Amino acid sequence: xxxxxxxxxxxxxxxxxxxxxxxxxxxxxxxxxxxxxxxxxxxxxxxxxxxxxxxxxxxxxxxxxxxxxxxxxxxxxxxxxxxxxxxxxxxxxxxxxxxxxxxxxxxxxxxxxxxxxxxxxxxxxxxxxxxxxxxxxxxxxxxxxxxxxxxxxxxxxxxxxxxxxxxxxxxxxxxxxxxxxxxxxxxxxxxxxxxxxxxxxxxxxxxxxxxxxxxxxxxxxxxxxxxxxxxxxxxxxxxxxxxxxxxxxxxxxxxxxxxxxxxxxxxxxxxxxxxxxxxxxxxxxxxxxxxxxxxxxxxxxxxxxxxxxxxx
Ligand code: SF4
Numbered sequence: 001x002x003x004x005x006x007x008x009x010x011x012x013x014x015x016x017x018x019x020x021x022x023x024x025x026x027x028x029x030x031x032x033x034x035x036x037x038x039x040x041x042x043x044x045x046x047x048x049x050x051x052x053x054x055x056x057x058x059x060x061x062x063x064x065x066x067x068x069x070x071x072x073x074x075x076x077x078x079x080x081x082x083x084x085x086x087x088x089x090x091x092x093x094x095x096x097x098x099x100x101x102x103x104x105x106x107x108x109x110x111x112x113x114x115x116x117x118x119x120x121x122x123x124x125x126x127x128x129x130x131x132x133x134x135x136x137x138x139x140x141x142x143x144x145x146x147x148x149x150x151x152x153x154x155x156x157x158x159x160x161x162x163x164x165x166x167x168x169x170x171x172x173x174x175x176x177x178x179x180x181x182x183x184x185x186x187x188x189x190x191x192x193x194x195x196x197x198x199x200x201x202x203x204x205x206x207x208x209x210x211x212x213x214x215x216x217x218x219x220x221x222x223x224x225x226x227x228x229x230x231x232x233x234x235x236x237x238x239x240x241x242x243x244x245x246x247x248x249x250x251x252x253x254x255x256x257x258x259x260x261x262x263x264x265x266x267x268x269x270x271x272x273x274x275x276x277x278x279x280x281x282x283x284x285x286x287x288x289x290x291x292x293x294x295x296x297x298x299x300x301x302x303x304x305x306x307x308x309x310x311x312x
Contacts, residue, residue, distance in 0.1 A: 177206025241284025
């Protein structure tokens, strides 16, 4: 409602993945509570401003987290990315000026307005201020959602909050930022949870989803998974992502099969650079993060598979 009044909008949409039914149910209930309390509706808190929210669920495409494909999906169209310009702020939903934000950004506004910028600034470090809900998942003892101020080290999050792996084996890698986030080895566990610090180490915080892997993980398989994920989820609009991801899967397979591994590792790096700098949106542009981090931090997993000798 604050964002609606600030921009002069009378309607807002919360777009949620259909795979998250609990989130949809919770948001729907929150909207009903806000309507009953007069925070949403024809007269927001008795003012002359009207603003209401509609919850929309996506049809399962990862790329619909990108703002322009989200807008296409909201309009009932296929979730393909739109070329920019025009920016959504000028020409967005149904061709009207539209502000697109993550819910977490909008959710940070009330506390800043109620308690002041200094209160908010006191949480966090560097340019990463406030708190962040971290989703700890994968092979971890204490998985779940933990909201904390920016600045804890990755090691504190994994070892102290997460309690290490569920299997009890050593942590081999942690992927931060969702399926397109970089893999961090234990040597980088002193990295503070901070946007700039992660960027400096070749990673990203993204939506702060963390997946933990123990020492049985095969990082070449994880690199292949990233390329395969991109190939499946690609909207097909641009060539580096649409074609590159499929070629990426093939190239990783060649490395595993021992087909000119050195040449194919160089080719994979070249392909990653093309995807990183030539893709139209973050799906193709970020896929190189898990691939390159897996290859750089775990080169031993990119050795060809050992030959299995036939039994006599
Ligand atoms: S990077 Fe992939 S998902 Fe994004 S616009 Fe290009 S083809 Fe579509």
